[in-house]
Amino acid sequence: MGSSVQRLAGVGFALVAGPALVLLLGPGDGVTLSNCAACAISAIGLAGSRRQVRLARMLPLIGAAACTVPVGAWTAARVPAPALLVGIGLLVSAAALLVLRGVRASGLRGVRGALAAGAVSGFMNSAAGVGGPAVSLYAVNAGWSAREFVPNAQVYGVAVNLFSLAAKGAPHLAVPVWSATAAGIVLxxxxxxxxxxxxxxxxxxxxxxxxxxxxxxxxxxKGLRGL
Known part of the structure; x- marks a missing residue:
């Protein structure tokens, strides 16, 4: 389902798949598998649109994310599972509502806005597997068109998920789970x-x-029940 909406709308894989993977596999492996799969689906999308990428515009976002990804990984490793589920649920729900409302803020424009969005996105991607909403809000406030946003979002998705995997390592999952994930992405x-x-x-x-x-x-x- 996550791959379908990513191919359909250009974004949204982690928002859709992340919470489901967390519920199935727990917050640790669920978030990390979401990072792996999001990196793969972003790379697939980038293969057909790399000529439209404007890397210079993405460098502030990518650089800021690289600084906060380790903080998100450190937080996720030390917070108890039920509390982490609550945090992930709150972050995903709030992010979906903010993007749905198309929140406007003068602080989310220019280089300063890119740095802020990248910093928040890097933390959320590493800790909760959902780094896209902060970048989407930045793009809305910066006045990007959909044609501009989609290819640049793919290159950002590859970068931030590689950072997250470098900080946390790959999830320890059985071969059938990896096979099912790959089949789901392709289908x-x-x-x-x-x-x-x-x-x-x-x-x-x-x-x-x-x-x-x-x-x-x-x-x-689920997190509240665990608490």
Missing amino acids: GAGVGRLLAERVAERRARTVVLALALAGGLATLG
Whole structure:
């Protein structure tokens, strides 16, 4: 499902898949597997749009994320699992609502806005597996078009997820889980490609955020029960 919405809307893999993977595998392996899969699906998307990437515009975001990813990894390693589930659920739910509302803020423009968005995104990506919303909010406030945003979001997704994996290492999962993940990415990308020809971008974005909000609230509920 995450791969489908990523192919359909250009973003949204981690928002949709992250909470579900956390519920299935726990906050440690769930977030790290989300980082692995998000890196892969971003690389696939980048392969077809690399000529549209404006790397100079992304460097402040990527540099700021590199500084805060270790902080997110350190936090995730030391917070008890139920509390981490609550934190992930709150972050995902809040991020989905903020992007859905298209929050406007003068502080999210220019180099200062890029640094702030990258710093928040790096922390959230490493700790909760969802670094995209902060970058989406920055793009909205910076006035980026969808054509500008999507290829640059892919290169950012590859970078921030590689940083997260370098900080935490790969998840310790059985071969069947890795195989199922790879099959899901390939199948979802194919389904998303077919749907992209039939579903309007705005409707696809709403579906992505609704799924993300549902997953965030479910994760929050499980964490609260654990506490």
